[in-house]
Amino acid sequence: MSNFWVNLYKFPRFLISVLIGFFLTTFQPVFKLLKNKKRKILFIILIAIIIRICYTIIKIMTGIK
Structure with missing residues (x-):
């Protein structure tokens, strides 16, 4: 059960890194166009x-x- 809580505490950091990666890969072509x-x-x-x-x-x- 303690493994569950460890994974639950790691989730916000994982979510933030996924969102940052998504925006960087999405907007990279836009920055090249600009x-x-x-x-x-x-x-x-x-x-x-x-x-x-x-x-x-x-x-x-x-x-x-």
Whole structure:
């Protein structure tokens, strides 16, 4: 039973390392794209449009005016 608690105490550290690894491998190609100034501006505009669309959709769904 003590082995169970040892594994349970190790889980948060494992979870954090998995999440960090996921984000590093996911965003590595994005960071390579951002080295070019033209692509950087295009990427920022694209992210702004996506955020605006999500904001508008959530605003309409919840009925906030």
